[in-house]
Amino acid sequence: MTSPYPGLELLATAVLMLDDRLQVTYANPAAETLLAHGRKHLLGAAIARVMPGNEAFVERLARAVAEDSGFNENELSLELGGQTLTLHCIAAPVAEAGDSRLLLELRELNQQLRIAREAKLAEQQQANRELIRNLAHEIKNPLGGIRGAAQLLERELPDPDLREFTQVIVKETDRLQSLMNRMLTPHRLPQIEMLGVHEVMERVRTLLLAEYPQGLAIRRDYDVSLPDMPGDKESLIQAILNVARNAAQAMAGRGEITFRTRVARQVTVARTRYRLAIAVEIEDNGPGVPQDLAGKIFFPLVSGREGGSGLGLSLAQSYVHQHHGLIEFESAPGRTRFTILLPVRSPEQAGLARH
Ligand SMILES: Nc1ncnc2c1ncn2[C@@H]1O[C@H](COP(=O)(O)OP(=O)(O)OP(=O)(O)O)[C@@H](O)[C@H]1O
Numbered sequence: 104m105t106s107p108y109p110g111l112e113l114l115a116t117a118v119l120m121l122d123d124r125l126q127v128t129y130a131n132p133a134a135e136t137l138l139a140h141g142r143k144h145l146l147g148a149a150i151a152r153v154m155p156g157n158e159a160f161v162e163r164l165a166r167a168v169a170e171d172s173g174f175n176e177n178e179l180s181l182e183l184g185g186q187t188l189t190l191h192c193i194a195a196p197v198a199e200a201g202d203s204r205l206l207l208e209l210r211e212l213n214q215q216l217r218i219a220r221e222a223k224l225a226e227q228q229q230a231n232r233e234l235i236r237n238l239a240h241e242i243k244n245p246l247g248g249i250r251g252a253a254q255l256l257e258r259e260l261p262d263p264d265l266r267e268f269t270q271v272i273v274k275e276t277d278r279l280q281s282l283m284n285r286m287l288t289p290h291r292l293p294q295i296e297m298l299g300v301h302e303v304m305e306r307v308r309t310l311l312l313a314e315y316p317q318g319l320a321i322r323r324d325y326d327v328s329l330p331d332m333p334g335d336k337e338s339l340i341q342a343i344l345n346v347a348r349n350a351a352q353a354m355a356g357r358g359e360i361t362f363r364t365r366v367a368r369q370v371t372v373a374r375t376r377y378r379l380a381i382a383v384e385i386e387d388n389g390p391g392v393p394q395d396l397a398g399k400i401f402f403p404l405v406s407g408r409e410g411g412s413g414l415g416l417s418l419a420q421s422y423v424h425q426h427h428g429l430i431e432f433e434s435a436p437g438r439t440r441f442t443i444l445l446p447v448r449s450p451e452q453a454g455l456a457r458h
């Protein structure tokens with residue numbers, strides 16, 4: 104069915120239109136999600152029936168209709184789907200083809216806060232990445248010179264035993280060089296194609312099982328109905344591998360990792376709403392992310408692992424952002440789950456021509 108108000112379909116705010124008997128005549132997808140009812144159930148239903156337990160609110164709506172007036176409330180508590188939600192609510196009377204209607208807008212407050220916080224965090228991370236990138240460049244440039252000079256020096260050394268020292272210089276500059284190269288990688292031009300996310304996950308699974316041939320089990324729980332999505336295969340493999348490898352390392356190679364995929368509907372990432380997204384979950388039964396690191400593991404150079412460079416998750420996050428997605432985690436001893444949310448954009452949105 105085509106929508107009478109196409110412009111409202113992609114909004115993150117739930118929008119409902121009620122007639123003068125408080126029956127729903129329109130509900131956008133965000134309203135379907137908020138009220139946990141499909142449009143079929145909502146259309147024609149009395150508002151009191153689709154949000155039971157909110158008698159006072161329904162009465163206010165009835166008053167608004169009777170008096171042909173509206174109201175605006177910043178912190179409205181409603182019982183929805185078994186929880187109490189705090190919402191920002193606007194009710195406004197509108198006339199439509201001679202009939203009077205009540206337009207109802209509902210937006211979850213914590214959602215508003217979350218979007219603002221996410222946007223700020225993304226900005227900060229972008230600034231961090233720029234800083235690190237510039238720093239890496241500056242460090243990388245003189246390394247070649249240092250290495251070359253050490254080699255020249257080595258040839259001139261009168262005592263071969265002294266070579267041990269020039270060797271240290273050469274080896275350490277090589278180590279720094281490869282660290283800097285890793286920091287600079289995310290700026291390769293992405294090659295976007297339509298791909299199946301399971302193919303990506305199977306590659307990661309094979310790679311990781313080759314690294315940990317014993318003691319590691321990787322269980323798959325895939326939703327096989329997932330659509331293809333536009334993406335850069337190599338960077339998605341790298342992103343998921345970095346997350347999954349952390350899980351294996353946290354369990355010292357012994358334990359179980361679950362690869363899960365699910366469809367997510369009506370998600371908002373960085374202020375943009377998508378109808379459909381793919382949720383990729385990597386879950387392990389290891390000790391969990393150390394508490395003192397929980398707020399900063401996505402920052403570069405933050406590591407809780409002996410010998411870790413702290414780049415894995417920061418790179419994974421860059422790759423996921425390139426795909427307009429987001430990555431988050433929840434962790435407790437015995438169960439840690441990283442979720443990568445990848446919006447399914449159309450080939451046109453992703454700049455791909457359809458063949
Ligand atoms: N599944 C997990 N379980 C427990 N801790 C984790 C998990 N994933 C990440 N961590 C913690 O987050 C830290 C940061 O991870 P990140 O991948 O960014 O760096 P790293 O693994 O230390 O180094 P690198 O990936 O560059 O080799 C890890 O050192 C670890 O302490």
Ligand SMILES: [Mg+2]
Pocket residue numbers: 345348349411414415416
């Ligand atoms: Mg890592």
